[in-house]
Amino acid sequence: MEVFSFERQIKHYNSYQKILLVGEGDFSFAVCLARAFGLAVNMFATSLDSRESLMLNYSKAMSKVMELEARGCKVLLEVDVHSMSQHPFLISERFDCIIYNFPHVGYLHGPFSAECNGFQNRFHQDLIRGFLQNASQLLTAIGEIHVTHKTTFPFSEQKIVELAQEVGLYLVHEEHFLLLDYPAYENKRGAWICDQPFPVGMCITFKFAKLPSYTTSGFNLGITAPGPWSAYSGIIGPHMQW
Template sequence: MEVRSFEKRIKNYSSYQKILLVGEGDFSFAVCLARAFGFAVNMVATSLDSRESLMVNYSKAISNVKELESRGCIVLHEVDAHSMSRHPFLISVRFDRIIYNFPHAGYLHGSRSCERNMFQIWFHQDLVRGFFENARQMLTGEGEIHVTHKTTFPFSEWKIVELAYMAGLYLVHEEQFSIRDYPGYENKRGAGMSDQTFPIGMCSTFKFAKMLYRSTTSGFHLGATSSGPWSGYTGIRGPHMRLAKGDKTEAVFGWGVEMKIKHYSSFHKIQLVGEGDFSFALCLATSFGSASNMVATSLDSRESLMVNYSKAMSNVKELESMGCIVLHEVDVHSMSRHPFLISVRFDRIIYNFPHAGYLHGSERNKLQIWFHQHLVRGFFENAREMLTGVGEIHVTHKTTFPFSEWKIVELAYMAGLYLVHEEQFLIWDYPGYENKRGAGMCDQTFPIGRSSTFKFARMLLLYRSTTSGFHLGATSSGPGPGWDTCPPMQLPFYA
């Protein structure tokens, strides 16, 4: 017969419960519970930090850990909330309560980061989503997951309840959190300011339990809606959420009024590629009133921008103040593997007037034309991987000779894209945009002349020909395209 001492309780927790604590900072919350129970043999406390990191980051962590261990608690270090259900010790254990207080994914840009930035919010949501999916597998039949979280803006935009629903959990109860209920608990910042506390403000403990039936045909869709910019992410798509139309209730958590300029909307997730002085990005941001839905990239380093463009740094600073993510030294031939961009998907990817620089000074030179084609082909192959399901790639390009010889549409086709629409480009549609030369004459503008914005989307079904291909005029009598698998004077189809 199992013998238990008298039950001891503190707020929502009992000494009779098997408890898992996730993402502990200095382990003061775990110690608070252990002291209330008089022991900790019913507890497992985990942190992402190594034991060595705890010594450096938290002044009381090691003493708290030693106290927990002396009371019978199992303390595990370097436990990732995204894979904890597969941890060698935890894989076969089930818990009555799994507790995660104030989850936080850290900052994308250190002290410059803003909690209101949509990418920062997505970063947090991805953490919580992974936690829910793992924690759900680790519950007993009547177990609960407790997440304590701020309820004021912008933390309310994490949509904790909706994230839980997507993981097969439902909200049992929401209860106001008061730190006074947990004597000795010190909430810690982490993220480079580990041993500091932070103002808790208005917070709740959200209590979730497993759904008995998990729908596969309807449910919450974060971002995959027509009125939010976050469609297309793998896993959690972002803060925008609504119930599918098949459900009885439809709740829309909106982004405010949609703002548009020409082809672009404040509800699009937008990547700008090959920006010169970032004036086009700033034009969009000014029209939207925000840039939190945008990532603007350039091949130049931040230092080069200061030298090459008179307005670049002021434009970048304004973009960043409006919530834009600005990335430097991003090569279009490898951008899909960039550490920040590798898991992000966009509704619009924009490349205005791509140019590979000069080989011999003449745009008519066939080798020069191939040089440009090589740049654009690599861009298309990378950009195609970065689109949402209904995303588009927009390339603005001159349509007169010799620029017409680049064969933009054919290059796109070879990368698995088709032309949705070609529309005349007029620079006055974009107030404040200054097209820049680059290539040694960076801060000069150039005559645009007749130009078009070519809009491409992904082909759903690709046929890869081994016997024929587009003959790009630039290479039909020149040096060849330079790929080993390509026959002379002809470019292959690429899937």
């Protein structure tokens, strides 16, 4: 591993951290971090897509993959978040930060499916729960899992904080997410019209960590730095789709 002469940082992330990015779409978020760091030798960037589907779905994905690899990032394709902790190139790795931006399982009934559909919501929850279970196995002892998501209805019904608690994680902090903080990041739909952006709206980056091994039933670890959306599940906003 290369030793950097000085730390380079963008928002929550720095060049000294070992970072895993999942569900990367066209890999533009990974490129954003890599450019900020100069080199990306401490980064792994993954996608569920195969090489063929990347080329089909995203017009700029392969050029981004080439840039990432040139900067030292390890790019892995066909990585399923439900089983990534057992992936042969990840199973022995441990990360300081694992990032999943705008998790979305796709649409049950085509691109005009309603996000507020109960079945659709449960599929989203299964995706997030599976990711959190696997990500928790790949963290360092003091590592964090970052999930960025919309906080308006119906996305609020996914109850990400509660899902994290189910798998033994607690909310460390939550912070507003702004696209302007990440130059070169182009959010993509990831389903049907994959290469198109979607309206981000109000979003939060939820930061989770594992419960310390010394935690007992009498020691309550909850939100250490509450944000404005701690109780966001009751907020109702305009209907939006990816």
